[in-house]
Amino acid sequence: MSESTITRLREEIATCTRLLVMEGIMDFSGHVSARLPGVNRILIQPKDTSRAALTADDILVVDLDGKVLEGKGPAPLETALHTCVYRARPDALAVCHGHPAISTLFSVVDRPLLAVRNFAYRFMDAVPIHPGAASRLTRETLLDSLSGRKNEV
Template sequence: MGIEKLKQDIVNTIRMLERAEHIDFNGHVSARIPGTDQILINDRRASRSALTSDDIIQMDLDGNVITDEGQPPNEFPLHTEIYRSREDVDAVAHTHPKWSTLFTIAKVPLRPVIIQGAVIGDAPIFPKSYSISNTEIAKELAETLDDNYVVLMKAHGAAIVGQNLTEVFARSVFLEENAYRQYMAGQIGYAHSLEDDEINHMKEFIWQPKNIQKVWDNHLSKLY
């Protein structure tokens, strides 16, 4: 995939996340440039709702900006330390999801209560409500993420990873939808989790490229 196409995919991901209210004036998304130790990430100064490919900057894993100008987000170490620790990850999003963050504040476990929740897997909670803006704290976050695809940050947000931006976006959608349904069901009574066999079956059924792409295409159609 060319760099310009990857830049536009980051733009679309961020604008869709903003429209879905998974991020606001903060939040950032990155992608690894294939075959390199460099990433593309949104400039911290750019509006998330009006982002263009001109607002995507190129940088290395030490935080050095490769492009002529641009300012990476303050929390860029969140991205770079995850890429250092996970060779299987080629895309990262830091979101501020409303519903799933509530569970970290209330200290209530987030559980798979709908079939889309089956693909989230374990979502460990990073127990420090800090900005992930230096290497030390970012390494701790990456260790908490471990080999999972989602890590929730106490009273803060989430870091979501995947092999590509489409996966990352779909996981963000499924994470919030599951959290919303769990919260709402809890207002009626106890929100029961899916059974283990249901989780295993639905995880394989839902996490297919055609289904993930459908989520992306549906949200993309609302942008343009």
């Protein structure tokens, strides 16, 4: 894997994160990660780093056990959520974990988030809701709640 690939992915994560903050999907919480091609490592932002001011230089390299291999600062607690997805879904290239107000509301009232626009056809069976915090996430509970789907609240 080339250094330019890693640099590009770092820049894309930082840009994506800042855009998600601007759109209200992330605030002080939430993370975007990307799988590094050909290795069991991901890129993710450090804990307690401003999402609104995130740069490519801030991004960590973390293994699938959550150990920081490159970069400054500890990995976020939610790294377990990301690595769980990457272990369970070898086809997953990126994971976005945010707290948009509307989807958070659906998770609190335990109601399915239904697709109501034509471009949301891929979510016609509703987006599943994971019944618990990321800190209590296990591979089994994630697989149960994803039920073979590619998205979850």
